[in-house]
Amino acid sequence: MNHDFNQDFFALFGLPRRFAQDAAALDAAWRAAAAQVHPDRYASAGDAEKRSALMLATRVNEAYQTLKSPLNRARYLLQLSGVDTQEENNTRMPADFLMAQMEWREDIDDARASVNALESLSHRLRGEVKAMQAELETALDARGDLDGAAVLVRKLRFMEKLDQEIGDAIESLLD
Secondary structure, three states, X not given: OOOOOOOOHHHHOOOOOOOOOOHHHHHHHHHHHHHHOOHHHHOOOOHHHHHHHHHHHHHHHHHHXXXXXXXXXXXXXXXXXXXXXXXXXXXXOOHHHHHHHHHHHHHHHHHOOOHHHXXXXXXXXHHHHHHHXXXXXXXXXXXXXXXXXXXXXXXXHHHHHHHHHHHHHHHHHHO
């Protein structure tokens, strides 16, 4: 395994630098890398080598968590290209998306009394998220539309929050 801390997460796992990833290939690359840097393999090594292995193991796990999540992977790709998604300070969204957000919130409020209604909303939301991830793949991998991809990342962040709200509402009914 290459112990270069400057290489990006895709290079760390020998994967192509793109949004579309084969989940099984990512899992296999992570398992192989994690096994190579597992602290047990360095039990008899010197302190400096143990520290280096621990730092690399941490980096391997961080890389895996980043690349495993489509939203985090998109953010990371944009970051590698020098694009700030501005999720914290840029809340400007297209009007139609904001209207859809308001409708989602109303639907969640209307469904709060029923686990089945909330699960149905969750299923619908996941479908929209998958469609948005497909758009993101096209923006990043096919068109190189970094600005469009940054807007999609911000939209997906909103969708993630809606999913959390639905999950919280389901949990509160089950408690």
